[in-house]
Amino acid sequence: MADSNCSSTQTSSHSADSGKRGSSKVEFSEDEETLVIKMYKLVGQRWSLIAGRIPGRTAEEIEKYWTSRFSSSSE
Incomplete structure (x- = not known):
């Protein structure tokens, strides 16, 4: 359970940034991005x-x- 709390903390810190940029952008952690x-x-x-x-x-x-x-980078 401690691990899930840690990863949700990382995700929520990225989500807080997304509010400044606009709600249409989805934020992922570095680990999630690498896996994707x-x-x-x-x-x-x-x-x-x-x-x-x-x-x-x-x-x-x-x-x-x-x-x-x-x-946009692949076009």
Whole structure:
């Protein structure tokens, strides 16, 4: 349980930053971002599979994060 409290603390600190930038941007921790990138390389845009590896995240959140973070750099 201590581990989950630690990770939620990291996530909530990122969420506090998102309020300053606008509520449309989804914030992820460094660990979550690294995992999303690795999983994307393995399975592509299968957001539900990626979400299954990140507790508390939905496929929609991950897709929105990916699109906002990486889609403009790949075009």
